[in-house]
Amino acid sequence: MKLSLYLKFILAYIVFGIAGFVAIATISSHLTYSYLVDSRSQTLYDEANLIASTYSTVYEGQNISLAESYPQLKAVATFLNAKIWVMDRNGKIIVDAENKRVSDIISDFDPTATGNKSYMVGNYFNSFNEDYLSVSAPITGNFRTYGYVVIHLPMVNVTKSQYHILNIVYMTSLIVFLLSLIILIVFQRIVYSPLRKITNGAKAYAEGDLKYEIKVHSNDEMGYLAATLNYMSDKLDDTENYQKKFISNVSHDFRSPLTSIKGYLEAILDGTIPPEMQEKYLTRVIDETNRLTKLTESILSLDSIESVKLNKTSFDINKMIRDTAGSFEVQCNSKNITIELIFSNVSQYVIGDYAKIQQVLYNLIDNAIKFSSQNSSIIVQTSLKKEKIFISVKDTGIGIAKNEQSKVFDRFYKSDLSRGKDKKGTGLGLAIVKEILQTHGENIDVISTVGVGTEFIFSLPASKET
Numbered sequence: 001m002k003l004s005l006y007l008k009f010i011l012a013y014i015v016f017g018i019a020g021f022v023a024i025a026t027i028s029s030h031l032t033y034s035y036l037v038d039s040r041s042q043t044l045y046d047e048a049n050l051i052a053s054t055y056s057t058v059y060e061g062q063n064i065s066l067a068e069s070y071p072q073l074k075a076v077a078t079f080l081n082a083k084i085w086v087m088d089r090n091g092k093i094i095v096d097a098e099n100k101r102v103s104d105i106i107s108d109f110d111p112t113a114t115g116n117k118s119y120m121v122g123n124y125f126n127s128f129n130e131d132y133l134s135v136s137a138p139i140t141g142n143f144r145t146y147g148y149v150v151i152h153l154p155m156v157n158v159t160k161s162q163y164h165i166l167n168i169v170y171m172t173s174l175i176v177f178l179l180s181l182i183i184l185i186v187f188q189r190i191v192y193s194p195l196r197k198i199t200n201g202a203k204a205y206a207e208g209d210l211k212y213e214i215k216v217h218s219n220d221e222m223g224y225l226a227a228t229l230n231y232m233s234d235k236l237d238d239t240e241n242y243q244k245k246f247i248s249n250v251s252h253d254f255r256s257p258l259t260s261i262k263g264y265l266e267a268i269l270d271g272t273i274p275p276e277m278q279e280k281y282l283t284r285v286i287d288e289t290n291r292l293t294k295l296t297e298s299i300l301s302l303d304s305i306e307s308v309k310l311n312k313t314s315f316d317i318n319k320m321i322r323d324t325a326g327s328f329e330v331q332c333n334s335k336n337i338t339i340e341l342i343f344s345n346v347s348q349y350v351i352g353d354y355a356k357i358q359q360v361l362y363n364l365i366d367n368a369i370k371f372s373s374q375n376s377s378i379i380v381q382t383s384l385k386k387e388k389i390f391i392s393v394k395d396t397g398i399g400i401a402k403n404e405q406s407k408v409f410d411r412f413y414k415s416d417l418s419r420g421k422d423k424k425g426t427g428l429g430l431a432i433v434k435e436i437l438q439t440h441g442e443n444i445d446v447i448s449t450v451g452v453g454t455e456f457i458f459s460l461p462a463s464k465e466t
Helices: 005-057 070-080 155-206 221-269 275-304 317-326 329-335 354-370 416-421 429-439
Strands: 083-088 093-096 119-122 132-141 144-154 312-316 338-343 349-353 377-385 388-395 444-449 453-461
Touching (some): 005 070, 005 144, 005 155, 132 155, 317 338, 329 354, 349 453, 354 429, 429 444, 429 453
Antiparallel strands (some): 083 093, 312 349, 377 388
C-alpha cells in the first residue's frame, strides 16, 4: 500500500522521536552520573579535609585522642549517610564512626591509587561487597602524614539521585515530544489536510472535472484559496458550458439556412420545382445566403470588438440618431411604424467611437422595429444628466418577460417569443450592443413589460464641444 507523504512524515517523526529519546537517555545518564560523582566526591573531600584538620590539632607524638573527635565523626557520618574511617599510614583502621575503634588492616592499601583524582569508585581494596564512592584526606602534623580520613558513600545513593534526575529529563522529553506531536496534528488539520484537498481539487480540474468542490471552509488563507479555486472552477464550468452552447447555437443557426439552400437547389436540379417557379425559390436561396452572411459578420464583429482600438471623437448624437432612423424608412413603411425623436437640445455632443455607437443605435432600432406590431410607434429620446447623455430607444411591442430580461444580452439568446415572431434573427444584436458599450466604459439597461413594450437605455459621456 502506498503511504501518503503525511504518514511517511509521521513514521519518520516517531522513529526520530524514539532515536532522540534513546540518545537523550544515554547521554543524560552518562552526564548525570559523571556530574553526581564529581559533585559528591568534592563534598565528601571537603568534609574529609575538615575532619583531618581536626585530627591534626590533637596529635601528640603518634597517638590520637578519640574522646574529643568521635562525636563530630559520628554526627558527620550520620548526616552524610556514609561510613567514615580514620586510618594510619599502613592501612590500619584506627577509628570507624560506626564501631568507635577497630583494628582491621586494609590489605594492599595504597593511598596513591586514586592518581590525580581525590576519589575512587569500587569496593575499596576488597573491603566491601558493593560499590562505594571513597574519598580520602591526609592527616598531617609537624610536616608529616600520620594517617588518613576516608569517607565511603554507597553508590546506591548516587544512582538513586541519578534516577531522580533522569526521571525529570525523561518526563520533560516526553512532554516536549507530546507537545510537538500535538503541533504536528494541528499542522495536519490546519495546513496539510486542506492543502491535500486543494491539491486533489486542482488535479480534478486539470482532468476536466470542473464540478469538483474543494471542501475547505476555514476562515484563513487556506479557506480563501479553496473558495477562490471553487469560484474559478465554477467560472471555467460556465465558460465550458457557454462554449458548448455557443457551438450548438452556431451549428443550429448555420444548419437551418444551409438545409434550405440545399433543398431548394436540389429541387430545382431534379425538376421538382418547375421553371416558372424557380425565380421565386432562387430568391429564397439568396435570402438564406444573406442570412448566413449576416450571421458570419455578426460573429466576426463580436469577436473583434475587444481587440479593435476605439477611435473616440466628439460628435453630435442627435444628428446620428436622425441619420440612423432615416435608414429604416422602408421597414417602417412596410409595418406602418413611426419613429418619434425627442431631444432635450437641438445638438448634443458625446465622446465615443462614431462607427461603433452608430452600430449600437442601428441594432437597437432594428430590434425595436422587429418586435413592434403594425401601426405602432418607436420613441428615441436623449437627455443630459450630470455630464452624461442618456439615449433611450422605446417600442410598444410584445415586451420581454422578467425572467428573460437578464438573458437578452447573452450571445445567441432568443426568447420563445422572438423565435415565433422572427426566425431570421442571429441572437447576437444585443450582445454586440453590450460589448461595444462596455468597451466604452458604459452600460445598458432594459425596462420591459410583456404586452406593453420595451425600453433600452444607455449613456455616453457628454462632450464640451458644442
